[in-house]
Amino acid sequence: MLTLSLNNEPHTLPEPMSLSQAMEHWGLCNAMAAAAINGEFVPRSQYTTVTLHDGDTIDIVKPVGGG
Template sequence: MKSNSLRVVINAESYDLKCSAKLTDALSLWQSHCGEVEHFACAINGEFVPRSTYTTTKLNDGDCIDIVRPVGGG
């Protein structure tokens, strides 16, 4: 890993991002690999993150990001 990057884990997959990455950067990278997903929730290190803060939430090296999609049923 380069010194100007950080490594995060998104749904058990490792990704390298620039040091100044925000949560939206990680989500864009994830969606480029998994396809566009409209409805989802996000947690960093087990703490859910409000959607209104995705653009300002800074990431740290080693953060574990969980992205979950709603499941319908009945």
């Protein structure tokens, strides 16, 4: 069991997995999402190769209005 922070909320994952698998687990797989782990941008091309660790902080964002 992994405990980590997703968008500043505590979340758990049942087992170690890739960012791609985690995003699917959380229902956040879509073309208009971008991700960062521990404050560092992760390109989409690396989603399947990056593995999440216990205590990681993940940010997943989407477009919103801005000024």
